[in-house]
Amino acid sequence: MSHQKVLSSKFNMSLGFIPVIISILLCEFITQDISIYIGTGVGLLLCLYAWRFKGMHIPQIMLYSTTGMLSLLSLTTVFIPNYCPRFMFPFTLEISAIIPPLIIFLNRKRFLDYHTAQSNKSCRQLFAQGAEAAIVSARVVLIISILHFLIVLLAILIQHPLGDTTLFILFRLAPPTVFILSIIFNQVGIHYFNAVMKHTVFVPVVNKKGDVIGKAIAAEAINKKNDYINPVIRIAVAAHGMLFLLPRPQCTTLEKGKIDLLMEGYLLYGENLEQGATRILRQVLPTAPLSNLYFNFMHHFENEATNRLIYLFTLDLDDDSILCNEAFKGGKLWTFQQIEHNLKRNFFSHCFECEYEHLKSIIKTREKYKEI
Numbered sequence: 001m002s003h004q005k006v007l008s009s010k011f012n013m014s015l016g017f018i019p020v021i022i023s024i025l026l027c028e029f030i031t032q033d034i035s036i037y038i039g040t041g042v043g044l045l046l047c048l049y050a051w052r053f054k055g056m057h058i059p060q061i062m063l064y065s066t067t068g069m070l071s072l073l074s075l076t077t078v079f080i081p082n083y084c085p086r087f088m089f090p091f092t093l094e095i096s097a098i099i100p101p102l103i104i105f106l107n108r109k110r111f112l113d114y115h116t117a118q119s120n121k122s123c124r125q126l127f128a129q130g131a132e133a134a135i136v137s138a139r140v141v142l143i144i145s146i147l148h149f150l151i152v153l154l155a156i157l158i159q160h161p162l163g164d165t166t167l168f169i170l171f172r173l174a175p176p177t178v179f180i181l182s183i184i185f186n187q188v189g190i191h192y193f194n195a196v197m198k199h200t201v202f203v204p205v206v207n208k209k210g211d212v213i214g215k216a217i218a219a220e221a222i223n224k225k226n227d228y229i230n231p232v233i234r235i236a237v238a239a240h241g242m243l244f245l246l247p248r249p250q251c252t253t254l255e256k257g258k259i260d261l262l263m264e265g266y267l268l269y270g271e272n273l274e275q276g277a278t279r280i281l282r283q284v285l286p287t288a289p290l291s292n293l294y295f296n297f298m299h300h301f302e303n304e305a306t307n308r309l310i311y312l313f314t315l316d317l318d319d320d321s322i323l324c325n326e327a328f329k330g331g332k333l334w335t336f337q338q339i340e341h342n343l344k345r346n347f348f349s350h351c352f353e354c355e356y357e358h359l360k361s362i363i364k365t366r367e368k369y370k371e372i
Contacts, residue, residue, distance in 0.1 A: 011129065013137035014186040016063030017179040019043035019070055020097045024090040024176045032089050033077040040074045043067030059115075059127060061134040065100035087171055094175035098145045101138035108135045136189070141182040148174050202269035203230050206309050208300050215269045228307065229300070233276050234351070235263035235293070235313045236359055237285075239320040239333060241367045243359065246331030248349060254305055259342075260349040262331065267311070277313050285315075285322055292316045296362055301351050312355055314362060336360055 009015065023039030047067055050060045073096060084092045104111055115131035152170050155162060162170070205214035205228045216228065237244040248260045263284050267276040273295060281288055296312045317323070320333065343353060 009187065009190065010058045010060075011133040012183065012186045012190055013060065013062040013130075013134045014141060014179070014182040016046075016060055016066050016137075017097060017141070017182060019046065019063075019066055020093055021176050021179050023070065024093050027086075027089050028172070032084075032086070033074075036070060036073050036077055040067065040070040043070055058133075059130040061104070061130060062101070062137050065104075066097055069096050069100060087167055090175035091171045094145065094148070094178055097179070098141060101141050104134055105138040105142055108138075111135065137182065137186055140185050140189075141179065144178045144181050144185075148178050203266045204269050205229065206231050208309065210298060210309055212269075218266060218268070229302075229309050230307070231267040231311060232308045233263075233265055233267055233273070233280055233311050233313065234261050234355075235277065235281060235284075235315055236355075237262045237315045237317060237323070238359075238363045238366075239317040239323070241363060242333040242335050243339065243363070244320070244323055244328075244331060245334050245339075245348075245352075246328050255349045255351075258349040258352075259347055260352050262328070273311055277311075281315065287322055288315060288317070292318075297358060299354070301354060303350060308351075310351065310355075312358070314359070314366075316366060336364075 019039040019042045022042050023035045026035035026038055043063065044067060046063055047060070050063065073093075112128070112131045112135065115127040148170075151174075155166055155170060159166060201218040202215045203218045204212045205216055206212055207229065210231065214228070216230070244262055245259050246262060248254070248256055248258050250256050263280050265276070265280040265283075267273065268279075271279070277293060277295070278290060281290070281293060293313055293315050296314055298309065298311050301308050301310050323331065323333075339348075339356065342348065343356065348356075
């Protein structure tokens with residue numbers, strides 16, 4: 001079984017607010033201009049660290065935005081060292097730092113489309129994921145900041161003038177807390193996502209040649225039958241020159257009640273054909289000999305209800321006693337004459353009717369060689 005790759009902390013774009021947090025904390029001990037210079041320097045070092053690897057990397061969009069904002073403030077402090085009251089400096093940095101997230105969030109569709117349309121196909125997915133993570137981070141920090149601003153407005157309306165303790169909490173303690181909470185909430189979100197994905201099953205998306213071009217959640221693939229091609233393994237059980245067939249379950253979404261092969265299932269993402277066929281066989285017939293399982297051919301099957309690339313296997317049984325199972329209600333061994341008498345009568349599944357002539361030829365050939 002294959003699972004979604006676990007997201008790392010690199011997708012926590014709120015970590016890009018670390019330079020702002022550093023500047024806000026330092027301004028309690030040193031001058032405003034020096035604290036901004038240090039925060040800018042930290043931001044530049046983190047940007048260089050993010051770019052240290054050549055080739056593909058996750059764009060740290062929020063870090064670049066924050067560092068750019070601090071760089072502009074650094075230029076401002078060259079000409080106006082103390083451009084705002086000391087107690088308002090953390091609050092001013094908070095307002096400045098949320099401007100880039102606000103722009104990103106208000107233009108999120110255009111922002112995401114731009115990063116998804118990168119010309120380099122190998123980087124396109126990482127850029128799209130980085131853009132999505134930046135939008136999530138922007139949403140979180142904006143929600144927390146808006147709550148902070150509302151509390152400030154309410155405090156001003158209720159208590160005027162504000163006391164020293166209130167000023168300290170609202171304008172000096174709250175700003176770094178906004179960004180720290182943003183980091184924490186994003187990390188919790190990543191942890192929750194990983195926990196959910198750990199139990200999510202994926203199936204490959206393939207082309208007609210069988211090349212894997214993507215993946216989809218298995219539960220969604222069932223409901224999006226014609227949006228893309230999924231690989232399906234089907235196993236025909238043969239014994240004594242006959243085929244074991246049974247009605248398709250009533251709970252299935254495709255041709256329920258039609259007579260079909262015993263075994264069918266999706267190939268899972270990350271599995272090879274042998275692993276997938278073995279898994280399906282062991283689920284249905286745990287005691288069947290793997291040595292008698294053969295891959296026969298691949299074919300593309302598409303109609304108004306489904307779009308599949310089918311890998312057809314046959315299982316040859318010398319002892320058909322394992323087929324005497326209550327779970328196979330309505331199942332029996334069919335001769336080719338019985339099958340042909342019911343073909344084209346809306347009795348068998350469409351897929352089986354497409355495969356029948358090939359199966360008949362394969363089984364007859366094997367039976368002939370057994371006689372030699």
